[in-house]
Amino acid sequence: MLKTFRIGGIHPKEQKISAGKAIQTIALPGQVIIPLSQHIGAPCQPVVKKGDTVKVGTLIGKAVGFVSANIHSSVSGTVLKIDKALDASGYKRDAVYIKVEGDEWEASIDRSPALIKECILTPGEILQKIAAAGIVGMGGATFPTQVKLTPPPGAKPEILIINGVECEPWLTSDHQLMMEKVDEILVGVTIVMKALNVQKAIIGIENNKQDAIRLFSEKVKGYPLITIQPLKVQYPQGGEKQLIDALTGRQVGSGALPISVGAVVQNVGTLFAIYEAVQKNKPLIERVVTVTGKEVKQPCNVLSRVGIPMNDLIDMAGGMPETTGKVVSGGPMMGKALPDTDIPVTKGTSGILLIPTLEAKRKAMKDCIRCAKCISVCPMGLNPTLLMNLTEYEVWDRAEDNHITDCIECGSCSYTCPADRPLLDYIRLGKGKVNGIIRARKN
Amino acid sequence: MSVLLTAVATLGAIGAGSAAILYMVGQRFKVEEDPRIQEVQDALPAANCGGCGFPGCASFASACVKAESMENLLCPVGGQNTMDKVAAILGRKAPVAAKKIAVVRCNGTCESRPRLNLYDGASSCTIASALYGGDTGCSFGCLGLGDCVDSCTFDAIHINPLTMLPEVVEDKCTACGACVKACPKDIIELRKQGPKSRRIYVSCVNKDKGGVAKKACDVACIGCSKCQQVCPFEAITIENNLAFIDDDKCRLCRKCVQVCPTKSILELNFPPRKETPPAPKEEEATVTA
């Protein structure tokens, strides 16, 4: 019996048609647009101005405040302007436009492919390097990594959990990265273990990635503190709380952080970025993006610099099919639908999914038949249909009593609803309102 | 017969006993209340809309009775008449407040603001605006999903299916402010209704730079400041590429309307100009009427 999390969960069609496709590097375009807000938290302060020359890896946006992350130029060239640009948030926000000229890297970056295993830095220095490199959680949440690796006072991390689950259908970017960069990822694990001073790490991989499980099980023999745990394929196993439950049997309480059960969770993509930042001085300027979809000609995994318009990536996968009705940044369950395809790739872009019009349109919503399927799939053990009603009628106190703030927005409820009710749309709205009310009450 | 009598007698006795108990309890637990509260409440429109800032008419009434003066107390539904009545009951004088009305500051009709994508989520402006800027190039403008319509207790705001913009019914709007709160884009504003309902306002909230705004919408305010220069009363300010007319200072001279290059300043309920107007205004008037 394979391990998995205990409450709810669904198993959408996996559709990992781009699995096993080697990572290709995309050519640089004439211009990149690098948004100054690619993470959760405060947007960056630009430190370049129009006409400045930048190299690959030059700091262009400085983190503001505790929860924020640096942003570096992903190309070499001249800054054209700092202006608003539509990004994956759906709104126009500040971004740095850079004209690409050549491909000159900052001298401090080690571009050799040689694996560096040893890390002699102290935990503090490691964290500094991670912060300087602007690393964020690359599973999609884009939470600044150095914040996550700085446990609050009094908390003691015991175990590092590595998310190699990639539970979203269609996406294969993490999977392919694991296949091609296994050594780097494992060194990344040791670095983070050192930074956190923990003696145990578990890598959770879903059972649909047999090759990755085999490869890691083989490679991990050289690392006595790291273990591999195959997991039953179940969405949303990549959710922090679900993954901790699946791997350790500990459940993080309502409103608590993973550290409350001694766990810190990192995505494999983040660990690779940490390896590059700490051992190679390379800031986070590129990532692997899966470009896929039912009618995409050549689904592929692309290594793309931050700031390259998604159009270029779609062209690389054989162009946008005529029938495309929806372009999603990320996976189909939690990704964001984009109003335009000129939007640049950012640190959090794990995939670009092209959905044909016929499947993109939602069906008309019917009355709830109280089948309770949403309740049985909710991984947080909530009552989605009740929460939707409470939001619709703005009964915020009852919504709070029914733990609307625990919702992880995985979308399992909307996915499963036979009456096609937009449960998550409303719950997300209600969650925001209730969070606002709670914050207002504290102040 | 005796059965009938017994039944009637028993039920009658139970009824009388219950009535006696109810009366005694009623007397015993009677809450002494300022009788004026009831009087004030009777004078109020009983809409319980919350436009006054209190949970309902009853709590507004008790607030009126308790308050020292009538400053800051206004029933937007009843308006001046009601407040005068309330003041008379309390032996005070109500401050004169100008009658206000809700104004929709977006004129981005389907023709002037082409749709670039299709929104397919739950039919709620709040949900759509949390997701993205909207289905047009303008990320400030009306989404047309009708949160304001849902919030209105007085059936005073409707979406025009031709323009996909909300329109306020002047006679019904009580300026309770529910739609102002409901609109996630802050498009609706309460403005002075003006003499004979004549008003002038900038029907746009786009803060983008002129070129960007104009590209997204033909009737966007581009912040060119021509209206500011022409205004004799310094009623117009420009902030973040957007003009705003202060309705306290505006004297309704209509000069700004004529100079606006994008026709984003609207005039309502004015008689036709003597000289031939540059463009018929009826279309815009129906849009926001």
Added chain:
Amino acid sequence: MVQKLIVSPSPHVHSGDTIQKNMYNVLIALIPALLVALYVFRLDALIITACSVLFCVVFEYLIVKYILKKTPNVTDGSAIITGVLLAFNVPSNLPLWILAIGCLFAIGVVKISFGGLGNNIFNPAIAGRIFLLISFPAQMTTWPAAATAVDAVSSATVLGNLKLSPEALPSLQSMFLGTEGGSLGEMSALALLLGLAYLLWKKTITWHIPISILATVALFTGALYLFDPQPLYHPLIHLFSGGLMLGAVFMATDYVTSPMTKKGMLIYGVGIGFVTVAIRLWGAYPEGVSFAILLMNALTPLINNYTSPKRFGEVVKHG
């Protein structure tokens, strides 16, 4: 760009599950019981079932279209289920005009007047059956003997006999297979259990409601049987007779009128079990399943209100 992109909040995929699919799954699960009814009652069963379905669908269509003036959606299958279930709950020789009244009550009063599918408080088929039982007690409690039996005359059912003449009880085996007299669809426990297995396999329902009802009935009567081993208390007789199986598998599990949480489902099931046995043993009616379900339907909103699903992290287990 060829066409405008669609923008909507996540998730962007759907399981493809629909109300129809669930309803048609229930109909498929009812097929074994229908086949038994056809075998036992021959043409009568077919006429009653077909007419009942037809009445329900037509009534729903007419009421929604001409009284409510909305677009009728009879293809969702719920009216068909109501029709079949109501047919399964009546004797095979019930006059069709009585059946029509039952259908009109079930669809018009119990379902549509509350707002249609999803908003009704009581299961339409159950309420329709009880309405008929109270209005036409004679017609509703005279069952023809099975056409397969040698002497085709009217006879009392097993439950009727339990209290009156326990010596006339049939064998358990024939009750299980369904060759004894009774309402249309209540004949064969085996056929209904096949339906249950199908519903569980298709994940249309969970085990909680049917199993808790059957277990409660079995345990309750079993406990009494231990003290006083007479046929009136025999748990297997109770399980296989009357409308218990049909009620537990198909009527109590109606989505709309049953609780939504697992805990609530168990409370609901146990409640139905207890009330059923109580009515059967000590009530005036020989059968109590439909009354039990109706009663618990009424309590469902209350149960929903006081039970909540087991939340993640509620019990923090350190492993």
